[in-house]
Amino acid sequence: MYTIKTLNNIAQCGLNVFDQDRYTIDNDSDHPDAIVLRSFNLHNVEISENTKAIARAGAGVNNIPVSACTERGIVVFNTPGANANAVKELVLTTLMASSRNLFAGVQWTRTLEGQGDQVPKLVEAGKKKFVGKEIKGKTLGVIGLGAIGALVANDALNLDMDVIGFDPFISVDTAWKLSRNVKRALTLEELFANSDYITVHVPLTDGTKGMFNEDAFALMKQGVHILNFSRGELVNEQDMAAAIEKGIVAKYITDFPNDHVLKMKNVVPIPHLGASTKESEENCAIMASRQVKEFLETGNIKNSVNLPNAxxxxxxxxxxxxxxxxxxxxxxxxxxxxxxxxxxxxxxxxxxxxxxxxxxxxxxxxxxxxxxxxxxxxxxxxxxxxxxxxx
The missing domain is CATH 3.30.70.260 (ACT domain)
Structure with a gap:
């Protein structure tokens, strides 16, 4: 029998992956064979010598002591792509809504409460402040063509946008799923210069931290919209504020608001909703559980962030x-x-x-x-x- 410990509420459909005749779900166990969690912070928790695997039902693993696990031979899994559709839908939703000034328009309309029969007239008189633009025929630049980026790119084509993508590390599997109508940018500079909208889907590394900076903004079209549903640290916020003031960036849509970002104008702050859907949570739970089960029963490793995939x-x-x-x-x-x-x-x-x-x-x-x-x-x-x- 294997013992599985969960440190967050894991969707039941995920836990159902573990056969009752071979697995016990024991959240009080001090010596589980594997741990399945979401955002629980493991850094200050003593991990048992019996623990062989830790699975994060999500993409980020900053809540797990990955280096220590690597030294001990504990495989750490994540679930890349399980929440891809949820993030894709929010990217495209906010892309269209921000282009039409929907968020600002709705917020302004709510200020008319209490003005009775005058509201319809005030709406007609004030709506010209929120005239937007259509995305059809505009160019979307997609940085990172992994599970999320590829879905965004393909669906943007179906919305009659032109799409250019940049990803020097694109996998064979993703390349097969990507439409041939996505144009390839050979450099980031090429993508920056030719995009009306830019969406980024890359991990935070030393190489990507602050990639949206003064030099990058200097290459962009006036009035570009930037969507960040990856990591807040990809953007140099001081340089972003300056680019907004200069009109280079017309809108910054981010899923990672903080106090500094909230003080900027023309920012659409999303409360980290990218993967917050019932379906996404279930997909992540199932994928994490299947990877743990496969490893415990066969030794096979897939989607590990620290051990070799084999x-x-x-x-x-x-x-x-x-x-x-x-x-x-x-x-x-x-x-x-x-x-x-x-x-x-x-x-x-x-x-x-x-x-x-x-x-x-x-x-x-x-x-x-x-x-x-x-x-x-x-x-x-x-x-x-x-x-x-x-x-």
Whole structure:
């Protein structure tokens, strides 16, 4: 039996992934095999030596001590793409609504409360202040063509927009899903210069922090709209305020408001609603739970943020998994340990990620249960091995 601990309210459809005959959901357990959570802060929590996996039902993992987990061999999962449709819908909604000055118009209309029969006349007289523009025929620049960016790009084409995209790291899977009518920008500078609207869908890294800055704004069209549903720190807020004052940026739509942003004019502050839908929460819960289940039962790793992603079709044979330092002759030492017990290898995969690597080996012949403790001890004694399991 495996024990799963949840540290937030996880949608029941996600927990249903765990078969009752093989799993126990015990939120009071001090030694769970895996933890499933959303935004719970794990940084000040002691994680059990028995814990093998932590799954974040969402994209960001800043609430998880990833580096410490990496050193201990605890695989950390997230759920990229599970909330993609929710974010896409909000991007397109705010893109159109801000173009039509809908938010400001609705806010102004509410100030007319109490003026009785004069309201219709006041509305007609005041609506000219909120004349907007249509998005049809305008150019949308999409930075980052992952799960969310690709959906935004494809649907914007269906709204008769011209779309240009920039992503030097686009995956093969995403490329297959992206419309051929999305034009490729070879540089960010090219995208900045040719877009009427810009939406960004990249992670926060040292390379992307503050990417919207004075130099970037200087390249943009006058009156550009910028949509940020990724991370607030992608934008240099002082430079954004200056660009708004100069009229370079006509609207800044952000899902990450703070006090400074709220003081700027022409900002549409969204209260971090990007993935806040019932469907998104359910998708994330199911995806996180499936990844944990797959790892515990087969050793396969998909969508890990710290360990190498690795997959080997599971045939029911005994499987040895080892997480170890990425050093020469490590695989040779592990296979030598198997040979000492006269075990033949049926299939094997080895994947590395930085200083660490992950090896899975399927054993061809039958393995007596009394062999397993000795085999585990022998592999654990190899210098550089962090964790080892026999499934």
């Amino acid at each position: 997959s080997l079709p599971y045939t029911g044979r005994r499987r040895v998994t080892a997480y170890h330092k990425n050093v020469p002759n490590m695989v040779g030492q592990i296979t030598a340990a198997l040979s000492d017990y006269h075990l033949n290898i049926a299939d094997m995969v080895n994947r590395s990620r930085g200083d660490y690597a992950y090896t899975m080996i399927d054993i061809e012949n039958q393995v007596n249960g009394d062999v397993i403790p000795g085999l585990l001890e022998k592999i654990n004694q190899i210098e550089g091995v962090v964790t080892v399991r026999v499934i």
